[in-house]
Amino acid sequence: MKHISFVHPNISLLKRAIDLVFSMVCLILTLPLFIVIALLIKLSSQGDIFYCQVRVGKMKSGKVVHFNMIKFRTMFTNAEAHSGAVWATSNDNRLTSIGRLLRKVRLDELPQFINVIKGEMSLIGPRPERPEIVKELDKAIPFYSERTYDMTPGITGLAQVHQGYDTCIDDVKTKIGYDFAYSLSLTKLHTWLLMDLEIVFKTLLIMVLGRGQ
Secondary structure: OOOOOOOOHHHHHHHHHHHHHHHHHHHHHOHHHHHHHHHHHHHHOOOOOEEEEEEEEEEEOOEEEEEEEEEEOOEOOOOOOOOOOOOOOOOOOOEOHHHHHHHHOOHHHOOHHHHHHOOOOEEEOOOOOOHHHHHHHHHHOOOHHHHHEOOOOEEEOHHHHHHOOOOOHHHHHHHHHHHHHHHHHOOOHHHHHHHHHHHHHHHHHHHHHOOOO
């Protein structure tokens, strides 16, 4: 099957430059916050401060890249030992008290700036999903994997700010439309800039109002 990339080469380069500069500046500025969050996690529950999880990255020429996404740990240790990968819920009892707060204001995702600097993620793009969930969704939804063709997954994105976490298959189907809409915005400079500004504004609004999950 022939794949079509919507991303303009110049936009791709500019997007990567912004990712690098913004992520490095944010890591430096939020270093004191990293220390505070790390202490709160350690004092509130047993386990590591950071949590790494394999996610599906950019697809290129039929090959899919996998990477370890870094987050602040928000769940109890071995929370998925018996359940495995499951849909997110609004009242997830696997979350620690600090973890629930971090998710509401999206601060659990701060370490992902490291993934961005490494080129595994972008500031804005489709949500990086877990391989086992992608495998199941590929069977249920035609062209599901196409959402990340030549697209680096993002910390935030059009689908994330409009819909949040997936809770069922219908959520995923809706989110795919947002992902493809974002891909199409990368064909022209002005449409991409307007789209990214909208996503940044809505992401900040979610963080300030604590609407994360």
